[in-house]
Amino acid sequence: MRTKGPGFTLLEMLTVVAIVGLLAALLFPGLAASRRSAGKSRTKVQFAQWTAALESFRTEYGHYPQLDSSGLVNGGVTANDHLFHDILAARKRDGSALAAGSPARVQNKRLISLHVFANNEISSAGMIGDAFGNTMIAVLLDRDLDGVIKRGTDFTDLPLVAGLAPGPQDFPDAGIRAGVLFYCPAPGATVEKPEFIFSWK
Numbered sequence: 032m033r034t035k036g037p038g039f040t041l042l043e044m045l046t047v048v049a050i051v052g053l054l055a056a057l058l059f060p061g062l063a064a065s066r067r068s069a070g071k072s073r074t075k076v077q078f079a080q081w082t083a084a085l086e087s088f089r090t091e092y093g094h095y096p097q098l099d100s101s102g103l104v105n106g107g108v109t110a111n112d113h114l115f116h117d118i119l120a121a122r123k124r125d126g127s128a129l130a131a132g133s134p135a136r137v138q139n140k141r142l143i144s145l146h147v148f149a150n151n152e153i154s155s156a157g158m159i160g161d162a163f164g165n166t167m168i169a170v171l172l173d174r175d176l177d178g179v180i181k182r183g184t185d186f187t188d189l190p191l192v193a194g195l196a197p198g199p200q201d202f203p204d205a206g207i208r209a210g211v212l213f214y215c216p217a218p219g220a221t222v223e224k225p226e227f228i229f230s231w232k
Contacts, residue, residue, distance in 0.1 A: 067218060071228050073162035077152065078213040078230035084119045084146035085172070085211045088139070095172040095210070096138045102190035104168040104213075105158045115170070116159060119146040124157050161228070163218050167192040171212040181206030192216050195225045207231055 039047075081104075089095050096118045099106030104115045116124055117135030121142040129136040136142070152159055158166040169190040171180050182189070182204070189196040193216040209231060217226040 070162040071217070074215065074228050075230065077161060078228075080146060081119070081170075081213060082211040082230060087143075087145045088118070089210065091141070091143060092138075094176070095174070097134075098170060098172070102169050102171060102186060103192070104170050105166050108158065110157075113157065113159070116148060116153070120144060120148055124148075124153060161215050165193075165215055165218070168213060168215040173210045176210075178210070179206040179208050180210075180212055192227075193220065194222060195220060195227070197227055197229070198225075201227065201229065201232070 085095060096114075098104075098118075099114055101107065105113070107114060111123065112133065112135065113124055114134055117129055117133070118139050121129065121135075121139050121144045123129060129139075129142070139145075148159070151162075154160050154164065154166060156166075159168070160166045161168060169192050171186055171189075173180050174185045177184075180186075182202075185206075189202060192214065195216055197214060211230075213230040214227050217228050220226040
């Protein structure tokens with residue numbers, strides 16, 4: 032007859048469960064912070080790629096494109112047209128050709144593909160988003176081509192993203208020496224605790 036070997040007692044099982052729970056509590060916040068940091072880095076890479084595309088447009092045509100007056104990447108989007116996407120991709124979001132006389136075709140008249148948008152950059156609703164899926168993204172252009180993006184000459188007010196706008200500590204009154212700037216709210220940003228992802232910082 033076989034004898035039963037020694038097993039775990041209830042106390043030993045509870046001790047193991049407690050240790051695993053403690054290790055998980057220590058590990059998960061670190062993973063979340065790493066994920067957040069990686070998402071910010073990916074968003075900055077997107078901003079750099081979009082900036083390069085807009086700079087290529089300026090090189091080709093001698094000026095930056097006229098985007099939506101809201102100053103938002105997804106501003107003025109309709110079911111068929113997305114000005115930011117259509118100008119840079121030289122195609123519609125569904126891959127079809129731009130219609131003759133459409134605002135994007137009028138501006139990118141040579142139909143130069145300046146940026147190929149990845150699937151993860153376009154939401155199921157057809158909006159362009161950052162690495163976190165946030166679609167509230169501001170774009171500022173050096174309209175007078177003096178090398179500085181400044182309130183009053185290039186824009187009236189900084190566009191609000193999720194109800195937030197950068198303060199003077201992030202966007203000085205003297206402006207920022209650049210041709211193209213992007214910013215969006217960081218995950219978890221609130222009016223009480225505003226936090227942004229900037230292309231210039």
